[in-house]
Structures are given as C-alpha cells and as structure tokens.
Amino acid sequence: xxxxxxxxxxxxxxxxxxxxxxxxxxxxxxxxxxxxxxxxxxxxxxxxxxxxxxxxxxxxxxxxxxxxxxxxxxxxxxxxxxxxxxxxxxxxxxxxxxxxxxxxxxxxxxxxxxxxxxxxxxxxxxxxxxxxxxxxxxxxxxxxxxxxxxxxxxxxxxxxxxxxxxxxxxxxxxxxxxxxxxxxxxxxxxxxxxxxxxxxxxxxxxxxxxxxxxxxxxxxxxxxxxxxxxxxxxxxxxxxxxxxxxxxxxxxxxxxxxxxx
Numbered sequence: 001x002x003x004x005x006x007x008x009x010x011x012x013x014x015x016x017x018x019x020x021x022x023x024x025x026x027x028x029x030x031x032x033x034x035x036x037x038x039x040x041x042x043x044x045x046x047x048x049x050x051x052x053x054x055x056x057x058x059x060x061x062x063x064x065x066x067x068x069x070x071x072x073x074x075x076x077x078x079x080x081x082x083x084x085x086x087x088x089x090x091x092x093x094x095x096x097x098x099x100x101x102x103x104x105x106x107x108x109x110x111x112x113x114x115x116x117x118x119x120x121x122x123x124x125x126x127x128x129x130x131x132x133x134x135x136x137x138x139x140x141x142x143x144x145x146x147x148x149x150x151x152x153x154x155x156x157x158x159x160x161x162x163x164x165x166x167x168x169x170x171x172x173x174x175x176x177x178x179x180x181x182x183x184x185x186x187x188x189x190x191x192x193x194x195x196x197x198x199x200x201x202x203x204x205x206x207x208x209x210x211x212x213x214x215x216x217x218x219x220x221x222x223x224x225x226x227x228x229x230x231x232x233x234x235x236x237x238x239x240x241x242x243x244x245x246x247x248x249x250x251x252x253x254x255x256x257x258x259x260x261x
Contacts, residue, residue: 006040007221009215016046018130020210023212026054058118072131072162073134073141074099153180154181184207186205224242
C-alpha cells in the first residue's frame with residue numbers, strides 16, 4: 001500500500017443553489033478543479049443533490065465526484081453530508097424532503113435553481129426554495145446521514161450564522177460528525193484556538209465555492225490516502241489504516257484519531 005497526498009474539496013455549490021453564480025455549470029466546475037490540481041470534490045448544493053450526475057458526467061472520473069448536499073436544519077444550522085453513491089444520497093433527500101416547507105423560490109430575490117445535464121443543458125428548475133431550514137434537527141440529520149453510510153461535517157463552524165457554534169454553542173463531544181469545517185479565511189493563529197477547544201476533533205478546510213474563482217488548493221484540504229474515493233476519504237477522517245488528514249493550517253503534520261467517529 002502506497003499513500004500519497006491528494007487534494008480534496010468537500011463543499012461545492014452548482015447552479016442548483018440559488019446563491020451559486022450562473023457560471024457554476026458542470027463543465028466549468030470540472031475544468032476549474034482540473035486546473036487547480038484537486039483530485040476529488042463533493043457536490044453539496046443546498047438541501048438537494050440533483051446536479052451531482054451532471055458534474056460527475058462532465059468529469060468522467062477526473063476529478064472524482066462524490067454525491068452530497070448542504071442541509072439546513074430546523075435550527076438553521078448547515079451540515080454537509082456526503083454519501084458513497086447516488087442511491088444513498090437520493091434516499092436521504094427523499095427523507096429530508098418529507099419535512100421541507102413548501103415555500104416557493106423567488107428567482108428575482110434568491111436566484112435561479114437550475115437542474116442541468118453534463119453539457120449544461122437545463123433539464124428542470126427546482127420551484128421550492130432550497131435555502132431554508134428543513135424540519136429536522138441537527139442530531140436527526142446527522143443520525144440519518146450516518147445510517148446511510150454518509151459522512152457528516154459541521155459546515156463553516158467559525159461563521160456567525162448558520163453554524164453549530166453560532167446557533168447552539170459548543171459542539172458536544174457526543175455529536176456524531178466526522179469533521180469540523182472551518183472557513184478558508186481562518187488564520188493560523190485563529191485555528192490554534194479552535195484546536196484547543198476541540199482537541200479530539202478533525203478539522204478540514206473546504207472552498208464552499210459559489211463561483212469558479214474560489215476553487216483552489218489554498219481553500220481545500222490534503223489527505224494522505226491510497227486513491228481519491230469515498231472510502232479513502234472516510235478512512236482519512238477516521239484516522240484508520242494509516243490514512244490521515246493533513247492539517248490545512250499547520251506545517252504538514254497529519255492527524256490520526258485514537259477512535260472512530
């Protein structure tokens with residue numbers, strides 16, 4: 001077994017997210033990741049996974065594309081969930097939408113919510129507003145994602161809104177997530193404070209890209225893995241079988257967990 005550093009980005013929006021720029025089409029996203037040298041990305045539009053197929057089809061394996069979404073919980077906390085395959089992502093979305101409020105999108109206010117194919121052909125438009133809280137708590141969301149083999153990441157923990165810390169305070173030791181995500185704007189000194197607060201957690205940095213210009217290595221995370229795929233990312237987040245996450249704010253040190261999440 002040979003482990004190598006691969007750059008991964010586990011938080012990305014397409015034209016399906018109303019806050020995403022219209023430039024976030026499938027071929028454009030793929031080209032941006034290829035130019036940046038990022039081997040794996042997760043498509044995580046707000047509360048929906050309908051554009052995963054488009055990006056994966058355009059990528060043809062380069063970069064590797066994982067299905068996911070950025071869930072907005074009943075408390076208005078953002079949680080990134082990523083799945084091994086489209087079937088698990090689709091099943092989770094059907095569960096999530098059982099409690100999705102029937103609030104219509106207003107494109108002139110929130111932006112378009114376009115469903116596309118790999119060539120950017122528009123195949124539909126989501127009429128329900130995606131940037132709203134579904135009716136499930138953060139705990140329920142995490143448990144349901146994990147029951148389907150998914151990865152759970154608390155998004156942009158440092159932000160003053162839509163983060164677990166901003167809404168509910170410190171993350172409990174028992175909260176079942178695989179990683180805590182901090183924004184690329186966090187400095188090395190600020191990260192040291194976060195590390196002291198959560199010494200037993202793994203931190204990652206993701207681009208949370210809504211536009212092409214923010215897809216870059218300095219907004220992502222490197223992992224020591226055998227190949228870019230869901231299982232290897234999972235092992236890195238758990239610190240198992242020698243896989244690890246390289247600290248984005250450190251000197252290249254890797255983190256290994258003493259127990260799985």
